[in-house]
Each structure stands twice: as C-alpha cells, then as structure tokens.
Amino acid sequence: MYVARHACESVIVMKVFIERENASRVMKFCGSGAELLLFLKQNPESVILVKNGEVVAEDELFSDGDNVKILSVVSGG
Amino acid sequence: MRCGACTNNAVLLNPAYCKSHFVKYFEDKVFDTIKRFRMITPSDRVCVAVSGGKDSLSVLYLVKKFLDAKKGGGSVVALAINEGIEGYRQKTLDDLKLFCSQQKIELRLLSYKEEFGTTLDYLVQQKKIAGKPCGACGTFRRSLLNRGSKGFDKLVTGHNMDDEVQAIMMNIFRHHLELALRSGPKTPQNPAGLFVQRVKPLYFCSEKEVRLYAHLQGFLTTFTECPNAAVSFRASVRDFINEYEAKCPGTKSMIVQWFLDTIGKDSSKKRSVISSVCLACGEPAVGTRCGSCTIVEQLRA
Numbered sequence: 001m002y003v004a005r006h007a008c009e010s011v012i013v014m015k016v017f018i019e020r021e022n023a024s025r026v027m028k029f030c031g032s033g034a035e036l037l038l039f040l041k042q043n044p045e046s047v048i049l050v051k052n053g054e055v056v057a058e059d060e061l062f063s064d065g066d067n068v069k070i071l072s073v074v075s076g077g
Numbered sequence: 078m079r080c081g082a083c084t085n086n087a088v089l090l091n092p093a094y095c096k097s098h099f100v101k102y103f104e105d106k107v108f109d110t111i112k113r114f115r116m117i118t119p120s121d122r123v124c125v126a127v128s129g130g131k132d133s134l135s136v137l138y139l140v141k142k143f144l145d146a147k148k149g150g151g152s153v154v155a156l157a158i159n160e161g162i163e164g165y166r167q168k169t170l171d172d173l174k175l176f177c178s179q180q181k182i183e184l185r186l187l188s189y190k191e192e193f194g195t196t197l198d199y200l201v202q203q204k205k206i207a208g209k210p211c212g213a214c215g216t217f218r219r220s221l222l223n224r225g226s227k228g229f230d231k232l233v234t235g236h237n238m239d240d241e242v243q244a245i246m247m248n249i250f251r252h253h254l255e256l257a258l259r260s261g262p263k264t265p266q267n268p269a270g271l272f273v274q275r276v277k278p279l280y281f282c283s284e285k286e287v288r289l290y291a292h293l294q295g296f297l298t299t300f301t302e303c304p305n306a307a308v309s310f311r312a313s314v315r316d317f318i319n320e321y322e323a324k325c326p327g328t329k330s331m332i333v334q335w336f337l338d339t340i341g342k343d344s345s346k347k348r349s350v351i352s353s354v355c356l357a358c359g360e361p362a363v364g365t366r367c368g369s370c371t372i373v374e375q376l377r378a
Contacts, residue, residue, distance in 0.1 A: 019300045020300065020302075022300075043319050043320060043323050044323055045285060045319040045322045045323045046285070046319050048285065048288055048289055048292060055088040055096070055289065055292065055293065056086070056088065057078055057086070057087045057088060057089060057090045057093070058090055059078050059090065060086075071288070071292065071300070072288075072300050072302075073284050073285045073288040074284065074302065074315070075130050075131055075288075075300060075301055075302055
C-alpha cells in the first residue's frame with residue numbers, strides 16, 4: 001500500500017498500473033492526476049493517464065475503486 | 078478541465094481538447110505541415126518508413142488519408158526494417174503486418190541479416206560495436222531505407238517534434254554542424270539523384286500528442302522499447318528535455334522554432350552534397366566506402 005503524503009479528508013483506494021514498469025499496485029490516494037504522477041515520480045510529459053479505460057487529463061480526480069493506467073509516451077529506440 | 082471547443086472533458090490540458098477535437102486538431106496539424114512544406118503532392122508515389130510503433134503507424138495512416146482525399150493518383154507503400162533484435166522487433170512487425178492488412182497498404186520488409194549478413198544482436202556482442210549499438214544500427218537503417226525507397230518520389234519518416242528537439246540538442250552538445258544542417262522537416266533533393274527526398278509530417282507533433290492520437294485511434298495495444306535504447310546518448314538527452322518541458326511548457330516547440338529560424342533556414346544551400354558512391358555496394362558515400370560497408374568490413378577484420 002502506498003499512501004500520498006498530503007492531507008486528505010477522504011482517502012480512496014485504487015489500482016494503478018505503470019506500463020513502462022509493467023507493474024500494478026494498489027494504493028491509497030487523494031488528489032489529482034498531476035499529484036499522482038508527482039507522487040509516483042512520473043513526468044507528465046512522458047505519460048498518458050487512463051482512468052477506467054478512458055483517457056483523462058492531469059487535473060482529473062479519482063474515486064474509490066478506480067482502475068488507473070499510466071501509459072508511457074516513449075517507445076521504440 | 079473542459080474541452081476548449083465543446084463541453085466534453087479534455088483528454089489533454091495543453092491544448093485543452095476532448096477526444097474528438099484532439100483528433101481533428103492533430104490531423105489538421107499534420108496535413109497543414111504537409112502543405113506548408115510541400116512535402117507530398119497528390120500524385121506522389123510515397124514510401125513510408127515504418128517500425129510498427131506509434132509514430133510510424135500514425136504517419137502511415139495519415140499519409141494514406143491525405144492522398145486518398147486528394148484523389149490525385151498518389152500511392153503509399155510501407156517499408157519496414159528487421160534489425161534482428163530478439164524479443165523486440167518481431168512483436169512490432171506482427172502488429173505492423175496486421176495494421177497494413179487492415180488498411181490495405183502494401184508492406185515491404187528488408188533485414189540486416191539478408192542485406193548485411195548480420196543482426197543487431199550479433200553487433201551488440203562484438204567488442205568493436207559494444208556500448209554504441211545505436212550508431213551502427215542507425216547507419217544500417219539509413220542504408221536500407223535508401224535502398225528500399227528507390228523509385229519512389231518521397232520517403233516519409235515518423236520523426237516527431239521530440240525526436241527533432243533531441244537531434245538538435247545532441248548536435249549542439251557534440252558540435253555536429255554538418256549533421257544539424259541535414260535535419261529539418263524536409264531534406265533537399267539530391268542533385269545526383271542518390272537519395273529520395275525525405276519528409277517528416279509529424280515534425281510539429283510532440284511525442285505525447287502522437288501517443289495520444291495512436292491510442293485514441295486504437296493503433297497500439299502494447300508498449301515496446303528497444304532493449305538497447307537505455308544506453309543511448311539520445312535517451313539521456315530525452316529525459317533531460319522532458320524534465321525541462323515539465324517545468325517550462327513550450328520549451329520543445331521553442332527549440333524547434335529557433336532551429337528553423339536560424340540553422341535550418343536555407344540549410345540546403347549551406348550543407349555539403351553527397352555525390353559519390355561506395356565502391357563496394359554502389360550506395361551513396363562520403364569517400365570510397367559507405368558507413369554500412371565500413372562496419373561490415375570492421376566485423377570481418
């Protein structure tokens with residue numbers, strides 16, 4: 001379990017998959033997509049956020065049970 | 078954030094567009110680039126260099142869409158290169174074959190093994206190449222793209238804005254003025270007819286925009302990255318530029334614009350022209366041996 005450091009009124013639990021690391025994790029979090037990327041040390045310029053199968057912008061907020069994918073922009077050589 | 082053109086949610090913040098408006102914005106930008114630099118005419122026979130990744134699939138799809146809309150008799154053929162990288166290239170080639178079949182585009186395939194008698198995996202294991210496989214790979218790739226595109230009017234590549242910014246910065250770091258003069262959205266025509274003119278319709282599209290477009294169009298299903306990419310000079314430059322872009326949005330487009338306004342301006346008049354051929358294979362060369370034959374001879378020595 002990973003817990004965001006900033007204060008939250010209600011912490012939600014969600015599943016996060018990081019494509020470049022081919023790894024999934026369940027984490028407690030409260031904040032926006034941009035804050036999630038900051039917390040996971042992912043450069044927003046290098047990734048795309050997908051929430052429950054839909055691409056979302058970095059200002060998106062999350063709900064309990066969300067399935068989040070962080071897709072890598074970089075590919076090839 | 079809402080889309081800047083409707084009430085739907087944005088999928089990108091800068092520019093703020095929803096799915097459908099982003100796709101339109103992206104396609105308009107690519108078609109405008111093709112027209113602005115006169116990259117492709119409606120009757121052109123176009124060869125598109127493809128790997129099966131997001132950039133090449135997107136540019137292949139859009140060049141075909143551009144020519145189909147113009148109805149000028151132009152045609153598109155995809156050209157792929159198999160470097161011989163175990164566990165990497167075969168997956169993207171499988172994706173590419175399926176894509177070309179769905180889009181009804183002819184796919185041609187050349188390989189290092191058949192053309193040079195070696196694979197990139199073998200090169201990486203050799204002491205003479207180890208540690209710098211990307212340089213040798215690039216030399217072989219350019220040779221095969223040149224061979225495979227003979228007889229076409231244009232060779233299209235999927236280089237995006239990030240690729241171009243990385244190339245500009247790498248050439249500055251290493252003081253490669255001659256290489257810098259060869260870059261840009263479109264190469265000049267070679268007076269000796271040794272090269273097919275190369276054009277880059279994704280020149281003003283960031284890597285993130287291309288990935289988003291490919292994802293929204295359903296082009297890609299899996300993430301692939303060359304196993305040799307991590308050791309490349311380009312990878313370190315890419316990471317440094319992306320960090321700076323995150324802090325100062327717009328940096329990449331400013332670098333590209335600076336290049337076009339200075340070094341890239343009339344670069345065709347400043348650059349030297351390759352007019353000789355390799356005595357071993359007959360391909361364009363500076364001197365008596367092309368880069369590919371030099372590498373092959375080093376391996377045999």
